[in-house]
Amino acid sequence: MSFDELSLLRKMTGQLNWTVRSTRADLSFDMIACSTHFKGGTVADLKHAKKTLVNLKESKAILRFSNLGDLSKAEIWLFTDASYGNLNGGTDSTQGYVLFLVNPNNGKCAPIDWRANKIDRVVTSTLAAEAISLTRGLDAAVAFKWTMQELLGEDCNLSVRAIIDNKDTYESVHSTTDVAERKLRREIGVVKQMIKSKELDQLIWVRGPHQIADPLTKLGANAELLTKTLQEGKIPNDVVMAMRS
Structure with a gap:
């Protein structure tokens, strides 16, 4: 050009x-x-x-911020996703997350933040891409949790739940054995430490069709689930059920 x-x-x-x-x-x-x-x-x-x-x-953009009731009883739900080797001819990978404040009793939600970008280093596996995306999203989720505590008082200790669709990442976090890739041990270690310190209350695995963050990292991915959630201000029931199964 x-x-x-x-x-x-x-x-x-x-x-x-x-x-x-x-x-x-x-x-x-x-x-x-x-x-x-x-x-x-x-x-x-x-x-x-x-x-x-x-x-x-x-196409119209509609964002609905639902009334969540008592914010001290709300939860922070983080959906993270990644795609391995889908940028620059297969050299680079993509990470993304969507962050919601949610009433866990009825699924009503308010979008807090979303972000997607190229992973800042070349990775060698889907596991690495997913783990890096998870840690970047958790950094945003915990920062938001601290902000809410400043606003509502120290007694407000919102639960943080992270939702991923990569089974290898889920199993690596819950395994007592280190992952083979040494660079990746840092990201996995960070997540394990956050669970231990209660900064992350639960890491949840769901299948790909229930991953709201999916279109942030893939060209041509179906954005219907993400768009529906943002427009209705409610986590779809099938996603909630998948998280609980």
Whole structure:
């Protein structure tokens, strides 16, 4: 592409980034895909960015913040996901999370934060990508928990539940044996320590169709579950049941 075309790609990606961070979580991966082509981008990348902007303008973004009742009895639910080797020709991977404040009795929720980006180091497995995504999401969840304690008082100790769809990550966290990849031991160790210190109350494994964060890390992933949750201000019943099974 020419210099002007690359400048246009950067401008459109900037517009996408601003909107994704404020209202359009479902377009997170499209934004990431655009941002990784600032060098060596093609006309096809420019067309993809334009198509995403058209989609953004033609579809409404609705965010519902439900009345959760007594906030001291609410819980923090963190959905994290990752995709291994799906950026830059298979070199880089994607991580993402969605954070909710939830009334556990009826599933009503308020979206607190979402984020998706390229993992900041090259990883060698799906397990590594998922574990890194989990730790990044937990960092945000615990920071939000501390903020709520400052607002509501130290007696407000909100439970934090993390939901993942990668069975290897779940089993590694609950195993007494170290993972083979030494770099990965740090991330797994962090999660284990957070469980031990009660910063993380529960790590839950669900199957892929129940992972709300799935479209943040994959091109073309079905965003219906994520969009429905944000629009209705309620965690879908099938997701809640999957978490409890």
